[in-house]
Amino acid sequence: MRPGNVVECCSSNGVSPYCASKMCDVRTVPNALETIAISTSCRTEWSKVSPCLADGRNHTDCCLKKGVQHDCLKICGGVAEPLTMHSLLCLNLDIAAIYQCLRQGYDTRPSAPQNVTVSKVTEDSVEVSWSDPAANAHLVISYSLFIRKDDRISNFKEVLSTLLVSSFQLQAQMHLWATFFILK
Numbered sequence: 001m002r003p004g005n006v007v008e009c010c011s012s013n014g015v016s017p018y019c020a021s022k023m024c025d026v027r028t029v030p031n032a033l034e035t036i037a038i039s040t041s042c043r044t045e046w047s048k049v050s051p052c053l054a055d056g057r058n059h060t061d062c063c064l065k066k067g068v069q070h071d072c073l074k075i076c077g078g079v080a081e082p083l084t085m086h087s088l089l090c091l092n093l094d095i096a097a098i099y100q101c102l103r104q105g106y107d108t109r110p111s112a113p114q115n116v117t118v119s120k121v122t123e124d125s126v127e128v129s130w131s132d133p134a135a136n137a138h139l140v141i142s143y144s145l146f147i148r149k150d151d152r153i154s155n156f157k158e159v160l161s162t163l164l165v166s167s168f169q170l171q172a173q174m175h176l177w178a179t180f181f182i183l184k
Helices: 001-011 016-023 031-043 043-054 058-063 071-075 087-108
Strands: 113-120 125-131 143-149 157-162 165-172 177-183
Touching: 001 016, 001 043, 016 043, 031 043, 031 087, 043 071, 043 087, 043 177, 058 071, 058 087, 071 087
Parallel strands: none
Antiparallel strands: 113 125, 125 165, 143 157, 143 177
């Protein structure tokens, strides 16, 4: 990912210019004063920033290896949830490690699949197809399709794990939400 794409994504997600200037440039780790500003003034904007920083990749394993505390792991995974007041400490302690993992992941992890489409929808099946990731497609080992019954339940069920297949016919109950994760 180019760093400019993160800035563009933050802008598209409605991140305030002040907070975007502090959080959305992964080339520069926020200094101590900026981290305090992020912790206080921009904490509620992480739900808009985190998916942009992660760029469809999960950097959690790197963050765990670097000792990032639990409350801040959602940033590493690109989870679109606001940080809580309990996250202030980990944000102040771990932001350098988080940004380092993000930058490292842009070079070593594939981005999310592109052009995910659902077609051939019937009462008991649906076809899901996609194309290769824009970044680091050569690093994809397999695709996994996870599904859940509705967007309020966070429990996903893996229904497919396959080597480089770009289409899948799913026999399932309708009204299911599908989410893709790339495993490397």
